[in-house]
Amino acid sequence: xxxxxxxxxxxxxxxxxxxxxxxxxxxxxxxxxxxxxxxxxxxxxxxxxxxxxxxxxxxxxxxxxxxxxxxxxxxxxxxxxxxxxxxxxxxxxxxxxxxxxxxxxxxxxxxxxxxxxxxxxxxxxxxxxxxxxxxxxxxxxxxxxxx
Numbered sequence: 455x456x457x458x459x460x461x462x463x464x465x466x467x468x469x470x471x472x473x474x475x476x477x478x479x480x481x482x483x484x485x486x487x488x489x490x491x492x493x494x495x496x497x498x499x500x501x502x503x504x505x506x507x508x509x510x511x512x513x514x515x516x517x518x519x520x521x522x523x524x525x526x527x528x529x530x531x532x533x534x535x536x537x538x539x540x541x542x543x544x545x546x547x548x549x550x551x552x553x554x555x556x557x558x559x560x561x562x563x564x565x566x567x568x569x570x571x572x573x574x575x576x577x578x579x580x581x582x583x584x585x586x587x588x589x590x591x592x593x594x595x596x597x598x599x600x601x
Contacts, residue, residue: 456500459507460486467494479514482576485558486510492564502590503563509592514556517571517586520594522552534584534599541579554584567595 455463461473469490477486488503506513524531535542558572568590572583587595 456497458488458500458504459510461488466497466500469493469495479511479556482555484556487558488561490563495563499563503561506561506569506590510559513569513588513592514559514571516592517588521573521584521586521597524597530597530599534582537582538575538580541575545579557583572600
């Protein structure tokens, strides 16, 4: 058995496919999921998960920093906000990255894309996300527009 922050004890020789929980970040609910694509992991990989999750608030801030450093005229940002013109008009939302909130963090310990941080408009107004993907040491892999 191995203790993982937010998820408790897991059997690293008989891993489930998927674990999920809800956490609070900046007083807002965030979905947190841990995705195992194999049935067992070495303790070194489990230790990486433990360290990454123990530093989750810092890792969230790092993902936010990467997202906020995109220029407002960046093609990805322009495309994302163009998809939401109706929301912006109907709800009076501003065309600013600062209006986006973290909705989900997914951890994928067997992938190069180790973690995914999904940001969108508050109050479940959209099913489209700007996803920030980091590797296990919190370096940026990519930022994409997902739905």
